Each structure stands twice: as C-alpha cells, then as structure tokens.
Amino acid sequence: MQGIVAAGHPVSAEAGAAVLREGGNAVDAAVASCLAAWTAEPLLTGPGAGGYLMVAGAGVEPVLLDFFVDAPSDRDRAPLVPIEVSFGDAHQVFHVGASSCGAYGTTAGLEHAVARWGSVPLSDLTAPAAALARAGVPLNAAQAYVSEILEGILVSSPEIAAQFAPDGRALREGERFASPELAETIERFGAEGAAPFYTGDLAAAAVDRVTRSGGTLSASDLSSYRAVERGPAHVTYRGRDVLTNPPPSAGGTLLALALARLDAVAGDAPPTPAELLDAMAVAAAARTPEFDAGLAEEGFLDRFLAAQLGSTTHVAVIDDDGLACSVTCTNGEGSGLIVPGTGIHLNNVMGEEDLSPLGFFSAPAGRRMPSMMAPTVVLGESGVELVLGSAGSNRIRSAILQTIVGVIDHGLRARAAVEAPRLHLEGDTVYVEPGIALDAGALGGRRLAPFRARNLFFGGVQAVQRDPATGALTGAGDPRRGGAAVAA
DSSP states (O other): OOEEEEESSHHHHHHHHHHHHTTOOHHHHHHHHHHHHHHHSTTTOOTTOEEEEEEEETTEEEEEEEEOOBOOOOSOOOOOEEEEEEOSSOEEEEEESGGGOOBOOHHHHHHHHHHHHOOSOHHHHHHHHHHHHHHOEEOOHHHHHHHHHTHHHHTSSHHHHHHHOTTSSOOOTTOEEOOHHHHHHHHHHHHHTTHHHHTSHHHHHHHHHHHHTTOOOOHHHHHTOOOEEEOOEEEEETTEEEEEOOTTOSHHHHHHHHHHHHHHHSTTSOOOHHHHHHHHHHHHHHOOHHHHHHTTSTTHHHHHHHHHHOOEEEEEEEETTOOEEEEEEEOTTOOSOEETTTTEEOOOGGGOGGGOTTOTTOSOTTOBOOOOOOOEEEEETTEEEEEEEOOSGGGHHHHHHHHHHHHHTTOOOHHHHHHSOOEEEETTEEEEOTTOOOOHHHHTTOEEEEOSSOOGGGOOOEEEEEOTTTOOEEEEEOGGGTOEEEEO
C-alpha cells in the first residue's frame, strides 16, 4: 500500500489516491482531493473558500498552514440575508449576501502547500480536477441532502440558481453538477498559480461582484492576503501528542482543552458520556468574550491552557513514508454570489454566527477569522497514529473529540470510531444520535434533543489510522456526509 486517503466524497478520495499511486506524497494527494472536491462537493468548498492544512510525520517539522478567511474592509454595507437551514431535528440560521463575503484563502493555501511540501507540479494536480469540473459529477445521496437543506441559499440570487438550481429547485440525487467556467478557473490556477485570484483579473471580478451588491471586499483585502505557517497547538492525551489548530483559530484551542480535561479526570477507563459532556461543557464555557478577543494575542494558547488546567469538507492522508496531511476547507454555506465567468462561489464566512460570537463585523479588516475547523494529527512513540478532521460548524470539536476517544480509549478502528453515534452539547441542550443512552445524572439538568437517525448535523469526520505495531493503514469517510476512504 502506498497510502490511504479519506475524504468527504468517493470522487475526492479517489483523486488523492490516484496521486499516491503515481508517486506523489501525502500533501500532493490532499491537494488533489481538495481540488476534486470543488466539483464533487461544490456546496462545501471551492476557490472562494478558506481552510487549514496540517503536515506532520516522516521527520517533517509539524506545521499548521492557515489559509482561512480574512475579515474584509469596514465601511457601510448591505444587510446580511438570514436563511434558516433545517437538519430535520434541529434548525440553524445562516446569513448570506454580499456582506457575508470575506477574503478567500484556498488558492493561496494550496499553492503554498505544494511549493513547500509537495513533489508534483501544481499543473499536474489541477488537470484531473479541471476535467472533472468539465464533465461533472452526479450528486450522491449525501450531496443531494446538502443541496436540499441549502436550497434557500441556492435560489437567493439569479447566478447561484443558474449554477445549482437551474430548474428553479436545487439539484437532486443523480443530477449532475458541472461547470465549464470552473474548469477554466482550475486550469488557470494550475498554469498561473494563485496570483490572478489576488492581484489579477479574477480578483478584480470578485471585488466588482461583491461591491455591486453592497459588500465591502476590496482589492487591497485580496492583494494583502497571505497564507500563514503556524506552530501547531500541542496537548497530551493518554501519553500521545495531539497536534491541532492553534490560535487565532478557536476550534483547536477548545478541542485541546476538552482533551486535557478528559485526560485529567477520566482515569484509565474510557470516558463515560457524562464525562464527555462535562469536558464539552468546560470547553464551551471557556469561549467567553475575553477568549475570542485574546485569540489574536501572541502566546494566548499557553496562557489559556495554563489558566484552565491549572457547509465544510475534510481530507486526511497518510503516505507510505508516514507523512501525514490533514486539511479542512469550507465555503461556509456559500454567499449566493458567483463571480461572473469563473464558476467561483464566494464564501459567507462573515455571515457565520458561530464565528462571530462578539457580533457580526466585530473583527477589524484583515483579521483572520476564528474558525472552529481543527485538522488534527495524533502522534505516538512510533510516529503518526491518527489523522483526522471534520466539518460541522460548532460540532467540529465534539466530533473530533469523540473520534479520538473511540480510537485511543476504546481501541476502535477508524471506521468504527467515525461511524459510532455522537452527542453534542450546545448551551443547555444535549443533541444525541440513536445508540447513546443518557440518564438524568449524565444530563445534569440539561435538555435532551434526540435525533431519529444519524445526521450530518453532528459533523463529517474523515480519518486515517496507522497501526503503531504493524504500520497497517486504515481509513474511514463519514457516512453522515457521504465520505469515503480509498487505499493507494
């Protein structure tokens, strides 16, 4: 085996596995999967999105590459447009429109990753993705469900409807999403790199589309954008080193706190549901206005942990040399704005309530937004043991936490850990999938909100695992989001 790729769609996973078979490394494979996802998972990611990429293992110094969305210029703007999204047993309001668009980072990040750690030319990685966008991919059941629940966004402007709801309704299972314009954009990315997206004609077109509708994204917002390398956040769990997303991201910091809390109180036995809930509650309570304001400060993570203890897609890859790459990208739910002639659906990160706990537009222009995304790597004595990440807004950190507990504490293989039922604490409500029994003591006075079936509300974990004793590789894509794992 030359490696294994877990991604949010079988087509995305196969694109990465094909690169491994042809001699590429884990970073090459992860980038290829991300590019394929622009067509296979078009409502979750794309060139107008942002994300994070973690590299570790095989003697490489661990690095978290931050290419998430920057807050745009601050001036008079059009109101955000609220759209209610139903998950069946839960509802959430998202905000779209021109004012929801921040400065995107995906192309800057992927180009940086290939130049820094890759072994395959960017043009070779983009060619299959461009062909895929031109031919199209039929929506599977999971992507059709995403399309159904986001239909309010997909008909919010004429251009988004033309791309994703051509008959006045969202595309359905079996119907094909294809975009020749997106294919040309991908080809340009392969030939010219990220420059046109930030200082060239694509940047100018994006700014024009946003400002014509009252948004504030400016040419200087894009021209000043940079992907940033950061040292990962480290926390010890069960004798292993867990690497995750550091500040100014919020999700990795809160995940580290929850893991450290469990490691301190759960003893040698696997944590109980009540202990999991308590760890989630500690992390949730720690997200105060002071927490969010402090994320951008140097040394915040160490000070924070010392004091406390005293619509997204993910790709996870391990290659045969033990190099691991974990990358999470998101377009939010999309703003409803398509850059004319490019197929680029711009993000709505500025309209994500979860990312603006201090209020919409409270971040100054140029500030990297505090995402919940947390690409994560677990290291043991023999190297990488687990590579994972998740989609799912505020549910990301609870999904990753429970998957790590499943593998490390319960001894589950990656697939069983990913497919295991999950719970999530939000305020005083415990959302729970079938298969988890919670008595009154475990609930601790909180309200129970049971789901009738497994649901993408609880995240979309993609994970690959390396057996520390044998080196055998396994992986799993989350069935909640139609994920898949493909061996190379």
